[in-house]
Amino acid sequence: MADPRKSTLVLVAERAGVSIASVSRVMNGLPASERVTERVRAAAAELGYVPDATARSLKVGRTEQIALAVADVGNPVYVGMMREISRVVTKAGYRLVLSSTGIDPKDQIDLLVSLNRGYADGLIMSPLRVPEELGTQLRSSRLPIVIIGSLPPGAELDNVRADSVAGMALAVDHLAAQGRTRIAFVNGPVDTVPGAARRDGYLKALAARGIEDRTQVDARDFTYQAGLKAAATLLEKGTPDAIVCANDLLAIAALNVATRRGLKIPDDVAIVGMDDTDIADLANPAITSVDLGATRRARTAARLLLRRLEKPDAPVRQVVIEPTLTVRGSSTKEENL
Amino acid sequence: MADPRKSTLVLVAERAGVSIASVSRVMNGLPASERVTERVRAAAAELGYVPDATARSLKVGRTEQIALAVADVGNPVYVGMMREISRVVTKAGYRLVLSSTGIDPKDQIDLLVSLNRGYADGLIMSPLRVPEELGTQLRSSRLPIVIIGSLPPGAELDNVRADSVAGMALAVDHLAAQGRTRIAFVNGPVDTVPGAARRDGYLKALAARGIEDRTQVDARDFTYQAGLKAAATLLEKGTPDAIVCANDLLAIAALNVATRRGLKIPDDVAIVGMDDTDIADLANPAITSVDLGATRRARTAARLLLRRLEKPDAPVRQVVIEPTLTVRGSSTKEENL
DNA sequence: CTGTTAGCGCCTTCAC
């Protein structure tokens, strides 16, 4: 294998003594005579020839890349989604282009514009916030897009989302079944898509069960540090017998704050998180968590996009993933596990 | 803004009544008369024109993409590195293509071959294992590559690595200073690059301090589950007064296993992790951890690659990042913090 | 300052 620094169809063709068309055919597995195939393979191997992706893309109009836009590459729930999406699209022969959009909604708009440059064949995106303008940009995108989470009004796109209300119901039912009656809630910012949905779920779940006692504190964001502060604020107000948290990071924060205040988990206070990420297991006791189906959402989103790439005119599909509850030590005695 | 479904230089040029070259110039900010600039901008806006990335890449020979290959997208230390690399390369105008190579070393080889298709301008890679063949493939790559971690023998590449020996020394010194004398070690697989380096560091650190007592257990991999098992095995053998762990996940596992056995942390057993990832803070007590500079390594690697893309002939640079120790509750009493 | 033109490397009809 010689220097692959260059080496194009032309060079391989010369070396093999055939036309560039024949080389192209052999490289793409199209029918060719034994003899030509042989010579081309040999020449290609000697030259270390590898077809150029860019040129191919320009010609065929596909990049074999899928873009993924998430707000925070570091958030465990996005990490899990990324891993799953990476798995699915890689298996289908696509590369994954990662766009960390950051918090600023303007980044999302920029991303959509730049997507029209055609560096990817499609986009999977999970917006934290959905401003008006996002909707119009989505509508004018020339590439297929799958949204994980709520759609902006008027956008008819393939979509996958969680059922936060059902998820909250699972958590509250579980806690009520343990005889808990003062169920507090640590949420993230309420002006985000998940924040709004989870608060909604909390209120509905309590209302449905006739529970009047409600206490809610909003953390500044969905991080552990913000959770520490929120939990401290919450416990200042009094001690509930259960705390539901809008994600697992907030739940671990609540657990640690409560423990440090001398409260026994789960005896004095039961704690339930959401998302059921890897870190729910790391806590001591491990944290009961509502799996809102992040992994399944990711997988479904990837499949929806792949399907649309194959059939651009297929009917729009909107999938709701049903939540499940994984019970661990933070909300129930060992012997009940 | 009209339908952007197509719209090329030609269309914009027609609409603006100028040549395609003029459009290209305006779009790239090259000098052009006021009048032409104006007309082109207007036409482009009306047509929703966005330059095609693929065609541009083919022409200029650059994709403005950087590939990142890591073994496990889910591992917290890689997540941190990803985030940092994403930040740096994005700011420099590059997109990040994520390649999760998996455990199989063959994946890495495949990746290097496919990289020669030219879908990215360079590669950052952090191999878990470094088989012979990887070296030869690295040498025959036509694109710049920066390796995070050990280099295969004979590869002269830009490189960033941690100083595991110094890191272990930090951990051991810290523990010895607390009067700990029976310092055990929970490692990951010893046939991986980090596993070998950390064992090496452990042995050297103990030897340098004349500590004879050594106990080591290797977890099956660097995950929490494997850590639980390894820690249990370790504690079966007897109770050390300190445990150093090859990463934070293993450390949390050790902490939880020890706690459940009724041991007090840090009084009975001190625990020190490595990598100083976000999760070190989540544990209760929080875990003292040796920061092997994952974030700095990532940032440095990204910068080295950007530099090489600018100056292909710059001298090879190999950087060693010095570790630091972040002391938390798992290895020292509150009052000493 | 602006327009014309020649490819970048590949795939794909179209004749042979």
Add this chain to the structure above:
DNA sequence: GTGAAGGCGCTAACAG
């Protein structure tokens, strides 16, 4: 089954 030729959309000489 194989070769010749056109063009994907764009940039960079080179003329004018």
